[in-house]
Amino acid sequence: MKQAADSALLTDLYQLTMLQAYHDEGLDGSAVFELFVRALPEQRNFLLLAGIEQALAFLEQLSFDSGELDWLRATGRFRTDFLDWLSELRFTGEVHAMREGTVFFANEPVLRVQAPIAQAQLVESRLLNLIHYATLVASKAARCRLAAPDRLLVDFGLRRAHGAEAGLVAARSSYLAGFAGSATVLAGQHYGIPVFGTMAHSYIEVHELEVQAFRAYADSLTGLRGPLMLLIDTYDTEAAARKIVALAPALERRGARIASVRLDSGDLAAHARLVRTIFDQGGLQEISIFASGNLDEWRLRQLLQASAPIDGFGVGTALSTSADAPALDAVYKLQSYAGKPRRKRSEGKATWPGAKQVWRCSGPDGRLERDLVALADEAAPAGGLALLQPVMRAGRRLAPPEPLDALRAHAAAQLAALPAPLRGLDAVAAAQAYPVAISDPLQQLAASLDRQPH
Amino acid sequence: MKQAADSALLTDLYQLTMLQAYHDEGLDGSAVFELFVRALPEQRNFLLLAGIEQALAFLEQLSFDSGELDWLRATGRFRTDFLDWLSELRFTGEVHAMREGTVFFANEPVLRVQAPIAQAQLVESRLLNLIHYATLVASKAARCRLAAPDRLLVDFGLRRAHGAEAGLVAARSSYLAGFAGSATVLAGQHYGIPVFGTMAHSYIEVHELEVQAFRAYADSLTGLRGPLMLLIDTYDTEAAARKIVALAPALERRGARIASVRLDSGDLAAHARLVRTIFDQGGLQEISIFASGNLDEWRLRQLLQASAPIDGFGVGTALSTSADAPALDAVYKLQSYAGKPRRKRSEGKATWPGAKQVWRCSGPDGRLERDLVALADEAAPAGGLALLQPVMRAGRRLAPPEPLDALRAHAAAQLAALPAPLRGLDAVAAAQAYPVAISDPLQQLAASLDRQPH
Structure with missing residues (x-):
């Protein structure tokens, strides 16, 4: 049996029964579907796109x-x-x-599929499943990055991510959004993402004395690549820091350099200050302090505002589950069939019909100013940049996958170009929300469809 | 490259560097780790265990x-x-x-691993990743089941589940907890779970007229297994219901019977009442009404309290992401090494040391009364049932996997045996929380470890 991630049966039953009906009816016209988010979660001022590469790989390999x-x-x-x-x-x-790493907003298609109806319909469930989650984590990670722009951020989320694929994708999405890397080894193998590691409390506890554990770990890593980070909160954080001051010279003579220590419990800011002082007075100014334990963008902001001397953070569960907004209202909707635009009119769920383009208008300083959602065949607005670009034709990608680091640089530029209020963690008032206009021709088309019989 | 779900690299880097250190130090004593949840989320009065079968399969196939x-x-x-x-x-x-489908509470180990330290350490990340998510969804699904005990519940959560494995596991966990089945086809193939399907708005929209879509879908399914469910909210729900009344006799003559209709938007209770009346007056008493769209246990309770004539529900995003509590404080902690009990003492994160057993005491009516967490070698308390049972020895399962339906029956019995306040959706006050006692010898052991040097 194929793995879940590769199975053509990883879809909803209705896709297959609808395909059978299309087949019976001889319906094989060309359909346009678009994937978009209907509304941003309250706690998000923008979203950061991810998962397109995985989506294209899925389309290329699809078969029963x-x-x-x-x-x-x-x-x-x-x-x-x-x-x-x-x-x-x-x-x-x-x-x-849209290119991965692009900032986007509600009602903006990020992916447009044009294919014979059966093909375009079938792929709905998995396209959503892939792009929804990758984007969810990239958007959460972007907020962490904005909250702590000059600190080392590492994805620690595997153990409470929702399954294997989520653990892996969380590493990619958070790296894309500006994290330095992940603790998940497989993300290193799959994506070339830098991997980071420390040690667990269990390692300390296996040894009779904490200092024995520190020494043995340092010895084991000596001569190998990878920085040495010691975990110091198993028993008494400040006592452990003093043990390290006492131990460091001997380790140094044996060729081991302690790069950093990790705090994982208690009042992180208070412990960090005490530990920083102990290290600085002990001549260990170069040891950096890394913190973990129930962190999210709000805690990062708090710790930075408190001037906690913490150089890096491991962000886990809140990141990999996007805990404050664990889902987006992402949908994949039919926009036209056989050349005729279509519109779903269900209460509160009406869609903008037709194949569309998203135009982005930026100021002279590159700052994002406003977007325009228009029909794909409308003329470009002055100074507008078309965000939807062709990426696949006749079922084949038009170009090899872009290097992840190029997408990461794009994401960093996008975040830098966000209007200042949107860069904050707090939800902006409606008046400050990013302006996304719907073009006149698109509004007229929607109105004309509403007058048709059904 | 192996799939993510099977890769030995789906782990945290520190597991591997710790293993190397154990190897260098010649540490290969037997370790006991236990997996438990430190505290229940505010919105949960109990948890329902799932994912043990997948965890054992992982352990059996682990290799690099x-x-x-x-x-x-x-x-x-x-x-x-x-x-x-x-x-x-x-x-x-x-x-x-513990057996899958068992109700459990904070601080109760659900899994105990005893193995040479390297093996027991390495498996931490993936054991948590598997059991955490499977349990999260089973616990959420159990609440839906308790809120709507006599309705058909179907998992619709694939598209916004966090990746492929999450989609699949959500189907299994929700079925285990009492759902009737899932829309996810792969869950049918993998687990033999009943699969359910309806139709999408896009199918309706591909046709010029809604009624053409109804007729064509009915024709396509005629003579095949699987009930016919029509989606009626694409344009105007009550108008669609009237179209069905007009259409039904002709379909009946062609051998097609409409089993149910689906509502997916608007005021579900109000629409259901109107549709029920239209059908009943049109002689279609036997058509059932199914609803979907942003449902969770609270909405189910509301709809049932409003006596909405809805026979079944598709629960999607809220289920597969456990949206109100998308993570549990699940951990996997060292409890003893080389025969000596161990205790993590980090602030706010201290653990109960030693290999443990969870005893459950039930009343004469079978109702759960209280649990006792004790050291594994303590004598059984009067009338106590040991919840932790041996399932694997020398790395091999002691028995083939139990049929999912047997686990599902166990889960149903467990939910039925819950004290009444815990069966409600509202968080119970601390005084009503299920009593979980810590045995005296366990408390004494913890205190004695706290007096040891470190």
């Missing part, structure tokens, strides 16, 4: 293998002629997308 | 392949003698666990 087809057959829900047709199905469509 | 070892070597962080040793590492330990 014989095990999957046999299983579908055994359900009794599908006819043989449909399953035969499904066995040949590949994604052959066209995709436009 | 040559690609993983090569990658580790290339980091420059590890010595050849350690990597050679790592290439031989398998999990050979002993595991005790």
Whole structure:
């Protein structure tokens, strides 16, 4: 059996029964679907796009293998002629997308799929599943980055991420948004992300005395790549810091240099100050202090405002689960079929019809000023930059994946170009929200569709 | 490259550097680690255990392949003698666990691992990653089940679950907790869970007229297994219901029976009442009404309290992200090494030392009354049932996986045996919290460890 992440059956049942109906009806016109977020969570002034690369990889490899087809057959829900047709199905469509690391807002399509209806429909569940979560974490990580712009930030979120893929994707998304790296080893192998490590309380506890653990760990890492970080809060944080002052000269003679210590409990600012003083008075000015333990962007801001002498932070659960906003109102909606624009009109869930483009207008200083959502065939507004660009044609990517570091630099530039109020952690008032206009032709089209019979 | 879910590198870097240090030091004593939740989220009166089966499967298959070892070597962080040793590492330990579907509380170990320190340490990150999320969703699903005990509940959460594995695990956990099934097809293939499907708004919109879509979908499903559910809120819910009344006789003649309709927007209770009346007056008493759209246990309770004539619910995002409590304070802590009990004493994070057992005492009616956390070698309290049972020895499971339906029945019995206040959605006051006592010998052991030097 294929892994969950690669299975064509990682989809909702209705996609397959709808495909069968399209097949029965001979409906194979070209459809345009767009993926967007209907409204930002209260706690988010912007979102940072991620997951496009994984989405394109998914589209390129999509196919049903014989095990999957046999299983579908055994359900009794599908006819043989449909399953035969499904066995040949590949994604052959066209995709436009915003670049990963781009800042975006509510109602702005970040991905547009144009393909025969069956293909474009089928991919809904997994496209959302991939892009939603990657974007969720990138957006949370961006807030951490903005809260602590000059500190080392490391993803510690694997253990409470929602499953294997989430752990891996959280590392990529947070790196994209400006984190220095991740504790997740697999993210190093998969994405070339720098990996960071310290030690656990259990390692300390296995030794009779804390100082034995410090010495043994230092010895083990001597001569190897990777900085030495010691965990000092297992018993008594300041006592441990004093043990390190006593131990450092002997370690130094053996070729081991303590790069940093980690605090993981108690009043982090208070402990950091005491430890900093102990180290500075002990001649260990160069040892940096790293903190972890229930951190998020709010705690980072607090610690920085308190001038806590902390040089880096491990952010875990709050990051990998986007704890204060664990989901976005992300949807993937039909915008046109066989050349005719379509509009869902359900109460409170109406969509803007037609294939669209998002134009971004920036000031002379590069600062983002406003966006315009328009029909894809409208002329460019003066000075507008088209955010949706072609990335896939006939089911193949138009270019190899961009290096993650290039996307990371793009994200950093985007965050720097955000209007100042949006860069803060606090939710901005409606009047300060980033202006996203809907073009006149798009509004007219929506109104005209509302007058059609159904 | 292995998939994320199977990779031995899906772990935190510090696990591997600690293993190298243990290796260098020749530390290979037997360690006991326990996995538990330090405190329940405010919004949870109990938790429902899931993910043990996946955790045991992970332990049985754990090994490093040559690609993983090569990658580790290339980091420059590890010595050849350690990597050679790592290439031989398998999990050979002993595991005790609570049965999946068991209700549990803060500070109660749900899994106990006894193995040589390196093995027991290494598996921390993934054991937590698996059991934490599976339990999170099972606990959320249990609340939905308690809020709507006699309705059909279906997992709709794939698209906004955090990645592929989360989507799949959410289906299993919610079924375990009493859901009827999932929309996620892969959950059907992997776990034999019933899969449910309806249709999407896009299917309706592809057709010129809504009624054409209803007819075509019905025709496509005629003669196949699986009930026919039509989505009626794309344009005007009550108008669609009237179209169905007009359409039903013709469909019936062609052998198609409409089983249910789905509402997905607006005031669900009000729409359901109107639709119910239209159907009843149109002679369609047997068509059931199914609702979806931003549902959670609170909305379910509200709809039931309003006597909304809704027969079933699709619960999506709130379920698969456990939106109101997207993480648990789940940890995996060293309890003893080489026969000596250990205790982490970090501020606010101290643990109960030693290998432990959880005893459950129930009343004559089977109702749960109180639990006792005791040292594993203490005598059983009168009438106590030992919740931790041996499930793995020498790295192999002692029995094949239990059928999911047996675990589901166990979960149902557990929920039925909960004290009444805990079955409600509202957080109980501290005085009503389920009583979990710590045995005297355990308290004495903790105190004696606190007097030891470190």
